Amino acid sequence: MFEKILSRSQLYLAFFGPRKPEPGTIFLRQNRVYILPTRPGLAFALALGVMLIGSINYNLSLGYILTFLLASMGLVAILHTFRNLVHLHVTPGRAEPVFAGELAWFELFVENRSGYERCAIALWHGGKATLCDIASQRGTTVSVPIAAERRGWLAPGRITLDTRFPLGLLRAWSYIQPDMRCLVYPKPDDGLLPLPEPSGGSGEKRVSSGGSDDFAGLRQYQISDSPRHIHWKAAARGQGLQTKVFSGRAAAELWLDWNELPRDLGLESKLSRLTRWVLAAGQDGLRYGLRLPGVEIAPDAGAPHRLACLRELALYGL
Amino acid sequence: MASDNAPNAGIELRHLFWLLAGLALVVAPHMQRLPWWLNLIAVMLFAWRVYLAWGERALPKKWLLALLVAGGMVGVYLTYRTIFGRDSGVALLVLFLSLKLLELHHKRDAMVLVLLSYFLALTNFFYSQTLPTAALMLVSTLINSASLVNFAAAGRSLQANLKTAAALLAQAGPVMLVLFVLFPRVQGPLWGLPQDAYSGVTGLSDSMSPGAISRLSQSDAIAFRVRFRGDVPPRRELYWRGPVFWNFDGRTWRPGDVRPYGQVKFEAKGKPYDYEVTLEPHNHNWLFALELAAKVPPNAGVSADYVLLARTPVRNRVRYDMLSYTDFTEGSTDDAGELRPGLQLPASFNPRARRLAEQWAAGGAADIAIVQKALDYFREQGFVYTLEPPLLGRDSIDEFLFGSKRGFCEHYSSSFVFLMRAAGLPARVVTGYQGGEINPVDQYMVVRQSDAHAWAEVWLKRRGWVRFDPTAAVAPVRVESGVAAAVPATDPLPLMARTTLAWLREVRYNWDALANKWNQLVLGYNPERQREFLSGLGMSEPSWENMALTLFWGVGGLLALLTAWLLRRMRTADRVQRLWLRFCAKLGKKGCARAAHEGPADFVARSAARYPASAERIRAIGERYIALRYGAAADARMLAELRLLVREFSV
Secondary structure: OHHHHHHHOHHHHHHHOOOOOEOOOEEOOHHHOEEEEOHHHHHHHHHHHHHHHHHHHHOOHHHHHHHHHHHHHHHHHHHHHHHHHOOEEEEEOOOOOEEOOOEEEEEEEEEEOEOOOEEEEEEEEOOEEEEEEEOOOEEEEEEEEEEOOOOEEEOOOOEEEEEOOOOOOEEEEEEEOEOOOEEEEOOOOOOOOOOOOOOOOOOOOOOOOOOOOOEEEEEEOOOOOOHHHEOHHHHHOOOOOEEEEEHHHHHOEEEEEHHHOOOOOOHHHHHHHHHHHHHHHHHHOOEEEEEEOOEEEEEEOOHHHHHHHHHHHHHOOO | OOOOOOOOOOOOHHHHHHHHHHHHHHHHHHHOOOOHHHHHHHHHHHHHHHHHHHOOOOOOOHHHHHHHHHHHHHHHHHHHOOOOOHHHHHHHHHHHHHHHHOOOOOHHHHHHHHHHHHHHHHHHHHOOOOHHHHHHHHHHHHHHHHHHHHHHOOOOOHHHHHHHHHHHHHHHHHHHHHHHHHOOOOOOOOOOOOHHHHOOOOOOOOOEOOOHHHHHOOOOOEEEEEEEOOOOOOHHHOEEEEEEEOEEOOOOEEOOOOOOOOOOOEEEOOOOEEEEEEEOOOOOOEEOEEOOEOOOOOOEEEOOOOOEEEOOOOOOOEEEEEEEOOOEEEOOOOOHHHHHHHHOOOOOOOHHHHHHHHHHHHOOOOHHHHHHHHHHHHHHOOOEEOOOOOOOOOOHHHHHHHHHOEEOHHHHHHHHHHHHHHOOOOEEEEEEEEOOEEOOOOOOEEEEHHHEEEEEEEEEOOOEEEEEOHHHHHOHHHHHHOHHHHOOOOOOOOHHHHOOOHHHHHHHHHHHHHHHHHHHHHHOOOHHHHHHHHHHOOOOOOOHHHHHHHHHHHHHHHHHHHHHHHHHHHOEOOHHHHHHHHHHHHHHHOOOOOOOOOOHHHHHHHHHHHOHHHHHHHHHHHHHHHHHHHOOOOOHHHHHHHHHHHHHOOO
């Protein structure tokens, strides 16, 4: 009970933000926008104090005017800073899947329905800010980068919106926890172990030593290409690394099987290797299937198939 | 894009130049008073910073800056012999500000510079608080505040940021006014001021040597302003009494030891003139009043030789009410002790002048006859009244009386008093101002430094001290129309003193009147004026508690008004949306809140099902909202209908 009250209290929200993801469009009500002077703001106040004492001591009427004018400007700036942030609408947008170790970009649609411009709104996450300006009655899409460290679903957690506009002497801020998530695939390992041999699926045995049948051409070497398909002769001639592409391999069927991986390999390493294989097989245009304990995806090719495999890998065991 | 907002982010070139312009605006007025080497350093550092920024070169190393700081501080110390004075403090501020430019890496540094610039703008008021200074202050504050906006909103155009700063200052204006009027004033200083706090004011000095007053006459500065409550005395009666000199060492006149606060003895005839004097600060104790003052202002006294003396030197503009008789006889004592200093003469100086005076007195002539002889001598011997007299040697009076015969009022009064004393008549030199000009715009009489004058007083038996103006004997025009008409046309005088351009005079009158208004209303707003003003506004007891309370409510009220005004624009600008949200809120209060994912059609269907009695109206609202929002044929009539429906909607 106490915790419930606490979690709704202003002070709690001011320091920790909402505890749960907030579904739908988030509206920055007055009571969730906080404002305090910045360090330059405190220095400004201190300078004003000294200026006031100087004006009193030297009887400077014009000094009073300047001091009071600046003080009033500071007071007025409180209102301006506050209203620069308040009453914004933030709607979660897309978050494209990424591989672990990459940056996940969370798109937020920040909308300004009021009749004045919002300037220099910063969205902070993990010590990095993304700035945006929003004209009156317009919205803008802001992509907040968040490091995807582990596979699985990544939620952005607490994002801080803040602004120091117009004078930089005050900072208004608000916390949001948009209800959105980003799928993070396992990080492909950087091992050199090639793709496993296709296992005949549709009855057509692949002739590994042949090479005369389905050679389709050469293309630029890519990091996940099997070393067996590198056109070594060309490489020896100094023409750089090129990969031989075999069109006939599309017909071959490849099972990327969890059980065929070495037993002493850890779970994440297995998933990483399978991920690399999925990517490599997709690049080579192969038909491949994926077998995980309790999961089996029938051999297929194409982007949707690849994404389905990657999704299984990302969420396996979670 | 990322972390542009961080305090350690870099500064854009255009913002840097804007900042430099603002700082230059604040430093510039100080340059006329700073030592030349500091000006040179400041200009070089500004130029260096521009050069570095332009070529995107690296800023100098820290040790070089440390060296410059140390060198600059030594320089300031050697120039001012202190680093804690007012002038040296300003010099140090300018030095630090210029040096900080070369350490300007981040926004944080830039904001420090803006704060310094506000402070430096304030220090300019030590020297000048005129209207142009105020205007310059306003401009520099605007530019420097726009700098702050630049750093807070780096992506916007300079013009937009300037506009924002102007809007902020405009909205701050009324609040500032309330603060200015109601902030309880304290009569400063709170503690001792540095030695040099009041240097550099012009005015009469506490001694008189040849050339002192003629130098002063070349200044157009205002000595004081007078507002007469009734008649204005004729010009030839406008003798504003200042310091009186008794002791003469052959070259310089000095005050002598007069009892500081004596008893005024005089007999007056006629009606006194009633007026108010606003005296500019001159850093001496004397207060000027028309001869002869019949009243002593508060916090002042009167010396035995009829000089009004304030208890503390006049270091701020002061106002006092006065009452003066111009038709009077002054003094009645025949106290030899008092008259003896009026006969003192330096031994073995000016033998010819002594002989001449002794001749006049030899025949047992009446006192007044001796005086008349001296005045006739000035009138008849071809004396010239000029601002540019030749330099005089040891026996200055002999050389003047029998040689050059060219002099300014100090020469005439000094030699006249010398002659009188040599003839056995007690006499003294009186300095002050003679004349004054009524400004037709605000009817204030303006007395300038160029009206500075010196005359003489001679003790006549049974009449007391009587004023004689030997200058008037030589150049009667001086007393009738002022110094400009009396001196040769080639003498250097302030341009305005003898201009014949009517429009130029008109401009000056208006400007003076405006400056006077500024002085009286703004600069003269001291604790007494504040009490008067607030009582006039109806505050029954203007104690500081009452002022603070009113101040609190005044500022709070203004900010509340401003908030209301800003809030009006904070509402959802889209009127259709606003009505729809109001409708949703009305239903939400009844417990039928619209879910975040729910579109208007779904919500209308759901709530209509829940409240069958109001279903028709709910649907009508929904239809109109959807049509206005998404339909092609939306018009003002439909919006009006929606407004009416939503306003009257209730479940």
